[in-house]
Amino acid sequence: MTQTTCLYPQYLIPVEPAATVLSDHALVIRGKSILDILPAADARRQYAEASHIPLATHALMPGLINLHAHSAMSLLRGLADDLTLMEWLNHHIWPAEKQHVSDEFVFDGSCYAMAEMIRGGTTTVNDMYFYHDAVARAGVQSGMRTIVGCSILEFPTNYAQNADEYLQKAMNARASFENQPGIDFRLAPHAPYTVADATFQKIVRTANQHGIGIHCHIHETEDEINSSLQQYGMRPLQRLHQLGLLSQKLIAAHVVHASDEEITLLANTGVSVAHNPASNLKLASGFARIHAMQNAGVNVGIGTDGAASNNKLDLLGDIRLAALLAKAESGNPSALTAHQALEMATLAGAKALGMEQQTGSLVPGKFADLIAIDLSYIETQPLFDPVSQIVYASGREQVSHVWINGQCVMQERQLTTLDQGALLSKAAWWQQQIKPQSC
Structure with a gap:
């Protein structure tokens, strides 16, 4: 018989309808899905035979969705800090990846990242990296809802020699996990400055033919834009638009530098933006115009980027940062309210x-991807508005329970799908392998 579980939080924050907070309500999970949301007294009566879990000091809300991450790079956390993007990539990250990245590296690093993300309330990750099978296996192991972004570049890495090989390996990996619940795939051309026109066109054709989404770094730095102007005589977004990349299929990571006309273009073509406030600040990339994007109708989510450039996979922290930056960048303290963030x-x-x-x-009917945040901590009392406290005052250590696909993957801060001790041992082993790169 399918398990039925009733959760009784102090506050239930459904996100839909917008700006709604329910008190004295229960959420009912049956199998993988949300079965019902109803007053607590009715739940106790209608589902008397279910398992009943009190969450008397908690807010219950949807799990967080990390819209842009490089999970395996958790093993490179702190390797090269306080550098510009291109110096960081060219002289530190790419050389380290050339020496160490493998199926084992990606699986171990992805599992480690997913443990950190689960502990911080993330239930879905939109990843971008190499060794796609390893990322997918880590998602299966951890229970994380995982979108495997299959990196595509023109130059060789440990994983592939050219763009055609990257693309072929992406499609092979997708076929291997076609029937695996919770695992999906996207084509992930790295960036306009690492992918040629012909490859972008091939990616668009493949995505359209197979119904696959696309995930790409775009307009992350001013240098990227200036380089494109010199090489192509146009800004990257204009070039990508001419190549057919801009559509509802595309998630554009970063978009730190966008003119009014480009924001309108993003809105009209249905592109979604993955805002990465922490890594944008750490790499001094600039201040994304999130308030203007949302006013224009652009759909904007939040990503952590990789732990090598954040250095935390802490989406709760990035929500707060996104809200504060939107206010400062726009000069409007009402921009990006707590509920909107x-x-x-x-x-x-x-x-x-x-x-x-x-x-x-x-x-009801959606997957049971949800988290419980304990608001009884001294840092989140007194409590006048639970959403405000979650966005502006709570920390990821207050996430007590996480359910993904109806499975409790963390209970009272204890991971149930991953072995914390084994993860720490693996991290220590990789530290010794990589350490000469940081000396």
Whole structure:
């Protein structure tokens, strides 16, 4: 018989309808899905035979969706800090990856990242890296809802020699996990400055033919834009638009530098943006115009980027940062309210992935991807508005429970699908392998 579980939080924050907070309500899970949301007294009566879990000091809300990450790079955390993007990539990250990245590296690093993300309330990750099978296996192992972004570049790495080989390996990996619940794939051309026109066109044709989404770094730095102007006589977004890349299939990571006309173009073509506030600040990339994008109708979610450039996979922390930066960048303290910021990291992320009918909000029939945050901590009392406290005051250590696909993957801060001790041992082993690179 399918297990039925009733959860009784102090506050239930469904995200849909917008700006809603329910008190004295229960959420009912049956199998993988949300079965019901109803008053607590009715739940106790109608589902008397279910398992009943009190969450008397908690807020229950949708799991967070990390819209842009490089999970395996958790093993490179702190390797090369306080550098510009291209110096960081060319002289530190890419050389380290050339020496160490393998199927084993990617599996271990992805599992480690997924453990960190689960502990911080993330239930879905939109990844971008190499060794796609290893990322997918880590998602299966951890229970994380995983979108495997298959990196595509023109130059060789440990994984492939050219763009055609990257693309072929992406399609092979997708076929291998075609029937695996919770695992999906996207084509992930790295960036306009690492992918040629012909490859972008091939990616668009493949994506359209097979119904696959696309995930790409775009307009991350001013140098990227200036280089494109010199090489192509146009800005990257204009070039990508001419190549047919801009559509509802595309998640554009970063978009730190966008003119009014480009924001309108993003809105008109249905492109979603993955805002990465922490890594944008750490790499001094600039201040994305999130308030202007949202006013224009662009769907914007939040990503952590990789642990090598953040250095935390802490989506709760990035929600707060996104809200504060939007106010400062726009000069408007009402920009990106707490409710709007929370929606960015949940329902907006689901919309970007084309999964808003399956996850991103607490609605009967959707997957049971949800988290409980304990608001009884001294840092979140007194409590006048639970959403405000979650966005502006809570920390990831207050996430007590996480359910993905109805499975409790963390209970009272204890991971149930991953072995914390084994993960720490693996991290220590990799530290010794990589350490000469940082000396």
